Amino acid sequence: MNNEENKILSHRQHVKYFMRFLNVLPSSLSSHDTTRVTIAYFSVSGLDVLGSISSISIDLQTRIIDWLYRLQVHPNKENGDMSACGFQGSSTVNIRFNTEENNYRCGHLAMTYTGLCILLALGDDLSRLNRKALIEGVKALQTEEGNFSATLSGCESDMRFVYCAACISYMLNDWSGFNIKTATDYIIKSIGYDYGIAQCPELESHGGTTFCALATLSLTNQLDKLTVDQIEGLKRWLLYRQIDGFQGRPNKPVDTCYSFWVGASLKMLDALHLTNYPNNRSYVYETQDSVVGGFSKWPDTCTDPMHTYLGLAGLSLIGENGLLDIVPTLNITKRAHDHLKTLHEKWASES
Ligand SMILES: CC(C)=CCC/C(C)=C/CC/C(C)=C/COP(=O)(O)OP(=O)(O)O
Ligand SMILES: [Zn+2]
Numbered sequence: 001m002n003n004e005e006n007k008i009l010s011h012r013q014h015v016k017y018f019m020r021f022l023n024v025l026p027s028s029l030s031s032h033d034t035t036r037v038t039i040a041y042f043s044v045s046g047l048d049v050l051g052s053i054s055s056i057s058i059d060l061q062t063r064i065i066d067w068l069y070r071l072q073v074h075p076n077k078e079n080g081d082m083s084a085c086g087f088q089g090s091s092t093v094n095i096r097f098n099t100e101e102n103n104y105r106c107g108h109l110a111m112t113y114t115g116l117c118i119l120l121a122l123g124d125d126l127s128r129l130n131r132k133a134l135i136e137g138v139k140a141l142q143t144e145e146g147n148f149s150a151t152l153s154g155c156e157s158d159m160r161f162v163y164c165a166a167c168i169s170y171m172l173n174d175w176s177g178f179n180i181k182t183a184t185d186y187i188i189k190s191i192g193y194d195y196g197i198a199q200c201p202e203l204e205s206h207g208g209t210t211f212c213a214l215a216t217l218s219l220t221n222q223l224d225k226l227t228v229d230q231i232e233g234l235k236r237w238l239l240y241r242q243i244d245g246f247q248g249r250p251n252k253p254v255d256t257c258y259s260f261w262v263g264a265s266l267k268m269l270d271a272l273h274l275t276n277y278p279n280n281r282s283y284v285y286e287t288q289d290s291v292v293g294g295f296s297k298w299p300d301t302c303t304d305p306m307h308t309y310l311g312l313a314g315l316s317l318i319g320e321n322g323l324l325d326i327v328p329t330l331n332i333t334k335r336a337h338d339h340l341k342t343l344h345e346k347w348a349s350e351s
Contacts, residue, residue: 195233259314
């Protein structure tokens with residue numbers, strides 16, 4: 001197939017592609033078994049941006065929602081402790097030892113964030129969430145320097161989880177578990193000599209982590225804490241990531257996902273219009289599999305749900321026909337965000 005023919009959105013194939021992941025996890029993704037919620041997020045949000053949520057039968061929507069609520073970790077029954085509250089990525093590690101209840105269940109910030117995104121895309125009313133417990137779960141993961149760990153069970157802490165914690169707090173409309181001041185300080189310390197933003201202070205600037213940092217500043221209304229020099233430097237660093245598509249850092253190959261990570265960052269800074277849309281669009285389409293659906297990171301390589309969703313989200317940012325609008329900060333559709341706004345109004349009227 002020549003390139004021109006391939007520059008049409010294979011809408012029907014992408015819908016079938018995502019539906020396959022919702023029905024069965026292929027053996028090639030078995031290593032992602034413990035993070036199934038993220039795969040469900042890419043698939044459900046992918047169908048959402050394609051305007052095709054109704055392709056998921058009501059029965060399957062109900063089963064996905066019920067599955068997510070079963071992954072919600074509730075307060076400890078004996079002492080009421082809420083520090084482990086959040087969503088698990090799957091039930092794979094719920095092994096029972098001698099007791100009925102095992103002590104190894106704990107939430108993970110990326111699973112809680114992506115789980116909430118799925119519930120919103122499916123129009124759930126979030127009534128089965130223990131919102132206070134989820135917020136206590138977020139609070140337990142913030143470090144003294146303002147950064148967040150992913151989970152209580154001991155693991156890495158970096159900018160990705162600052163972002164997930166900010167999204168959860170925004171979605172639940174409760175910032176009592178998120179210290180905005182220390183998180184903002186941490187982000188500002190992670191700005192590099194080149195004005196890009198890294199996972200942690202002193203590390204290399206990266207498009208993915210710059211997105212996480214900027215989205216957090218936007219969700220917490222702290223963008224005004226950046227100086228004019230920092231904003232102009234950041235715009236410059238981000239704009240220089242465009243080759244045809246976008247790369248994540250200097251001297252690295254372009255990759256479909258950065259059309260979203262870098263594109264959304266520029267959109268938040270009101271500078272996406274300074275990029276070359278046709279070149280960006282053309283690169284993303286080079287990574288489309290127009291036969292079985294999906295996008296890959298590079299042309300002629302294997303597709304995966306993450307690059308498929310982020311490729312579509314990146315195209316949506318530049319106004320591709322046939323795609324719903326994306327809210328760049330939360331990485332969900334405007335449709336799902338509108339549903340969230342009605343829930344916030346309902347909660348406000350109840351309190
Ligand atoms: C919410 C959440 C979890 C957000 C994640 C944002 C983020 C950090 C995205 C970057 C992911 C990525 C492609 C890493 C690859 O590093 P690499 O060194 O293989 O890639 P590179 O060569 O393109 O730099
Ligand atoms: Zn990628």
